[in-house]
Amino acid sequence: MRQAAEGCVIEMRNVSxxxxxxxxxxxxxxxxxxxxxxxxxxxxxxxTTTIRMLTGxxxxxxxxxxxxxxTPQTFNKRARERIGYMPQLFVxxxxxxVKENLNFVASLYGMPWFSRRKRLNELLQFVELTQARHxxxxxxxxxxxxxxxxxxxxxxxxxxxxxxxxTAGVDPVLRGKFWDRFKELQKSGxxxxxxxxxxxxVEYCDQVAVLRRGRLLMIETPDGLRKRxxxxxxxxxxxxxxxxxxxxxxxxGRLPFVAKIESPRNTPQGLLHVYVDDAGTRLPTLIQALxxxxxxxxxxxxxxxxxxxxxxxxxxxxxxxxxxEGAGGDE
Amino acid sequence: MIKGIVRILAFFGKEISExxxxxxxxxxxxxxxxxxxxxxxxxxxxxxxxxxTILVVPPGSTQDPRVQALVKNLGPNFNVLAVTADQAAAxxxxxxxxxxxxxxxxxxxxxxFGRQQQSLVTVLYSQIDPLQEQWIRYLxxxxxxxxxxxxxxxxxxxxxxxxxxxxxxxxxxxQQLSTIQTGLQVAGNPQTRxxxxxxxxxxxxxxxxxxxxxxxxxxxxxQQSAEQIQNDLQALESxxxxxxxxxxxxxxxxxxxxxxxxxxVAGQVKTVPAEVLVSPLVPDPKNIANVNYQPSYxxxxxxxxxxxxxQHMAITLAALSLVRENLxxxxxxxxxxxxxxxxxxxxxxxxxxxxxxxIAAALVGALTANIPLGTVANIAVSFGMGVPFVGNPxxxxxxxxxxxxxxxxxxxxxxxxxxxxxxxVQLSMITLLASVFFSGFFLPLGNFTAAxxxxxxxxxxxxxxxxxxxxxxxxxxxTLQVLLWLSGIALVCFVLAWALxxxxxxxx
Numbered sequence: 001m002r003q004a005a006e007g008c009v010i011e012m013r014n015v016s017x018x019x020x021x022x023x024x025x026x027x028x029x030x031x032x033x034x035x036x037x038x039x040x041x042x043x044x045x046x047x048t049t050t051i052r053m054l055t056g057x058x059x060x061x062x063x064x065x066x067x068x069x070x071t072p073q074t075f076n077k078r079a080r081e082r083i084g085y086m087p088q089l090f091v092x093x094x095x096x097x098v099k100e101n102l103n104f105v106a107s108l109y110g111m112p113w114f115s116r117r118k119r120l121n122e123l124l125q126f127v128e129l130t131q132a133r134h135x136x137x138x139x140x141x142x143x144x145x146x147x148x149x150x151x152x153x154x155x156x157x158x159x160x161x162x163x164x165x166x167t168a169g170v171d172p173v174l175r176g177k178f179w180d181r182f183k184e185l186q187k188s189g190x191x192x193x194x195x196x197x198x199x200x201x202v203e204y205c206d207q208v209a210v211l212r213r214g215r216l217l218m219i220e221t222p223d224g225l226r227k228r229x230x231x232x233x234x235x236x237x238x239x240x241x242x243x244x245x246x247x248x249x250x251x252x253g254r255l256p257f258v259a260k261i262e263s264p265r266n267t268p269q270g271l272l273h274v275y276v277d278d279a280g281t282r283l284p285t286l287i288q289a290l291x292x293x294x295x296x297x298x299x300x301x302x303x304x305x306x307x308x309x310x311x312x313x314x315x316x317x318x319x320x321x322x323x324x325e326g327a328g329g330d331e
Numbered sequence: 332m333i334k335g336i337v338r339i340l341a342f343f344g345k346e347i348s349e350x351x352x353x354x355x356x357x358x359x360x361x362x363x364x365x366x367x368x369x370x371x372x373x374x375x376x377x378x379x380x381x382x383x384t385i386l387v388v389p390p391g392s393t394q395d396p397r398v399q400a401l402v403k404n405l406g407p408n409f410n411v412l413a414v415t416a417d418q419a420a421a422x423x424x425x426x427x428x429x430x431x432x433x434x435x436x437x438x439x440x441x442x443x444f445g446r447q448q449q450s451l452v453t454v455l456y457s458q459i460d461p462l463q464e465q466w467i468r469y470l471x472x473x474x475x476x477x478x479x480x481x482x483x484x485x486x487x488x489x490x491x492x493x494x495x496x497x498x499x500x501x502x503x504x505x506q507q508l509s510t511i512q513t514g515l516q517v518a519g520n521p522q523t524r525x526x527x528x529x530x531x532x533x534x535x536x537x538x539x540x541x542x543x544x545x546x547x548x549x550x551x552x553x554q555q556s557a558e559q560i561q562n563d564l565q566a567l568e569s570x571x572x573x574x575x576x577x578x579x580x581x582x583x584x585x586x587x588x589x590x591x592x593x594x595x596v597a598g599q600v601k602t603v604p605a606e607v608l609v610s611p612l613v614p615d616p617k618n619i620a621n622v623n624y625q626p627s628y629x630x631x632x633x634x635x636x637x638x639x640x641x642q643h644m645a646i647t648l649a650a651l652s653l654v655r656e657n658l659x660x661x662x663x664x665x666x667x668x669x670x671x672x673x674x675x676x677x678x679x680x681x682x683x684x685x686x687x688x689x690i691a692a693a694l695v696g697a698l699t700a701n702i703p704l705g706t707v708a709n710i711a712v713s714f715g716m717g718v719p720f721v722g723n724p725x726x727x728x729x730x731x732x733x734x735x736x737x738x739x740x741x742x743x744x745x746x747x748x749x750x751x752x753x754x755x756v757q758l759s760m761i762t763l764l765a766s767v768f769f770s771g772f773f774l775p776l777g778n779f780t781a782a783x784x785x786x787x788x789x790x791x792x793x794x795x796x797x798x799x800x801x802x803x804x805x806x807x808x809x810t811l812q813v814l815l816w817l818s819g820i821a822l823v824c825f826v827l828a829w830a831l832x833x834x835x836x837x838x839x
Binding site: 055056057077078080081083085087089090091092093095096100103104105107108109110111112113136152 | 333334335337338340341344345348349352353659660661663664665666667668669670
């Protein structure tokens with residue numbers, strides 16, 4: 001097991017890279033070692049550009065950028081050997097077999113021929129491609145291609161892995177397996193930067209950077225994102241008898257920690273969203289307060305964790321309202 | 332260092348694996364030119380087709396024996412379709428493409444010759460192909476030359492019959508000379524003047540006979556002697572009254588000497604056959620190329636085909652190579668990896684060199700080796716494709732290596748400049764077309780201007796063809812010039828392609 005590196009593996013300060021109006025602007029972020037750092041945002045928001053700057057493919061127009069303590073544009077060979085990269089598209093050779101492709105990438109990183117065999121077999125097992133190792137890459141499925149690319153990006157055991165939309169076009173079951181692999185890598189001490197369009201996947205990340213129109217909207221933990229979507233509050237979903245709803249609102253309104261009570265649209269009557277500062281600590285108090293009135297029939301009371309799709313849409317709407325031109329972020 | 336080698340060999344292995352996964356490509360690369368050569372060997376005679384000819388003769392002379400003789404003796408390059416007096420009909424057939432030429436035989440050859448004028452043999456043709464036009468002009472020139480020779484032969488034979496009279500003319504001239512000598516002793520002797528005039532006339536006859544026998548003409552010794560005699564006789568005649576006898580004697584001695592010269596020439600004419608008189612020079616070509624096989628079109632063109640094939644294959648493979656990396660997106664992987672642009676290029680060079688070298692060896696082996704019955708090569712040999720290989724195989728290997736490297740260099744240059752596969756293929760095909768035209772494969776290099784020949788020398792195949800023909804067919808080692816050209820092209824193209832590829836691969 002590899003020990004997680006201390007400090008930050010990535011530091012970006014006011015980094016910009018643009019082609020006319022397109023590109024990324026003033027990105028500032030830090031990625032601590034040993035984390036899975038997600039980068040999410042709609043198509044064209046600058047995820048791939050950011051990854052390419054981090055891997056040294058693109059040179060920033062301005063700002064400071066350091067990856068593993070060095071500037072990517074001046075990476076020496078040794079620094080490059082510490083980085084793994086899984087591109088967004090399949091860039092391997094269709095007329096080579098799975099194992100030949102893996103071998104080829106191992107050679108790109110200068111891995112000695114005689115000592116790589118064990119590593120290749122482990123990786124093939126890791127991505128469940130052992131059976132298909134002699135199959136031509138053009139003959140394997142899309143999901144297998146993504147797994148092959150993951151194996152190739154890990155073949156030289158990099159300290160820091162960049163995976164650009166690794167789960168794009170992959171079925172949900174396989175996506176789950178990918179994230180399982182990423183978690184395993186994290187446990188073994190690797191740092192990962194993963195971009196994704198599937199916002200539900202941010203749940204697997206330690207921190208998430210949300211990009212919108214080339215600008216960084218925020219960096220948060222997954223829970224932090226939910227809170228942001230609800231204006232900084234946690235939400236308790238309370239289901240009571242519809243006839244008890246007025247009474248319930250009155251009781252809850254008297255509680256000092258309740259910031260807001262809403263009846264969500266398009267939901268059955270009697271369902272209330274109660275906005276509090278911290279759901280974990282306030283939920284018992286809230287249940288206690290309602291229990292004092294025997295007429296109220298409380299059916300369920302739990303912390304409301306909306307799907308990240310919803311969170312993401314809410315966040316984007318909030319951003320659009322706040323900054324319709326997309327000229328600046330708040331982080 | 333070790334890691335660098337591992338990286339280079341990554342591309343070497345990859346290219347080999349990718350090519351060997353395309354057996355059809357390899358098969359077509361080897362069998363394609365092999366079959367083309369086979370068909371070429373079976374179907375190409377190397378002979379120019381006969382010119383379809385209509386002879387237009389003067390009216391009423393179609394049955395003339397001289398016309399019949401002309402038709403018979405037109406030569407192997409003419410196929411006489413018809414002999415007619417109707418020129419308009421013949422020209423119409425020419426316009427319709429039914430004949431290649433219409434040859435108009437002049438009607439008044441004898442009269443014009445008598446008037447010391449030449450006759451025109453008009454040849455009409457309708458050609459847009461300059462090579463074919465040149466061929467027609469050349470053949471008609473040769474034909475008229477042959478006709479002239481035949482006419483001269485007739486005249487020479489007639490002249491030899493005249494030669495019998497020549498002795499008589501000379502004897503008579505000597506007699507007149509004796510009469511003049513005697514007459515000089517008596518001043519005002521009328522017989523002397525008469526003898527001089529007869530001698531002048533005789534001298535003319537001698538010259539005429541010599542000319543008819545082919546020994547006369549301007550600046551000829553007989554002509555000069557005859558002229559000198561005429562001058563001396565004129566001086567003798569005009570000085571009969573006044574000159575000293577001593578002077579006249581000196582002139583007579585000179586005339587006697589010149590008459591002896593004419594007699595000597597006449598003696599020669601008698602013994603020389605008419606054919607020798609008309610055509611003293613006869614061509615006698617001898618091929619001193621020290622080869623123990625019979626040169627043929629197929630043996631001559633095979634080294635060129637092999638060189639052209641190798642160049643085309645290497646250029647095409649390399650031209651598609653870097654473009655393909657771009658289109659596949661693999662360059663993104665290279666940009667992030669510690670692999671350098673030079674390592675990628677060198678690895679690819681090694682891979683393609685091995686493949687092209689193996690194909691060259693297989694092809695040349697199949698074309699030249701004595702392989703057991705049943706093999707494709709042996710079938711080809713049995714069809715007449717036993718191409719000789721009389722030179723040093725090590726020199727052949729070196730030239731092949733340089734030819735492949737130079738061609739790969741051009742291919743990689745094309746690849747580095749191309750954005751798409753179509754562009755790369757298009758540029759490769761243009762290079763192939765240029766090679767067919769400018770390499771000396773079909774058209775000799777000497778036919779091009781010096782400036783255009785510069786293009787020829789920039790094509791590896793130009794030097795490949797020269798060296799392969801030298802090694803395979805003559806057993807001669809390649810020249811230093813060829814080796815330097817190939818090495819130069821290889822080096823310059825490698826550096827340029829590398830620089831462009833490096834720029835392309837550079838992190839942006």
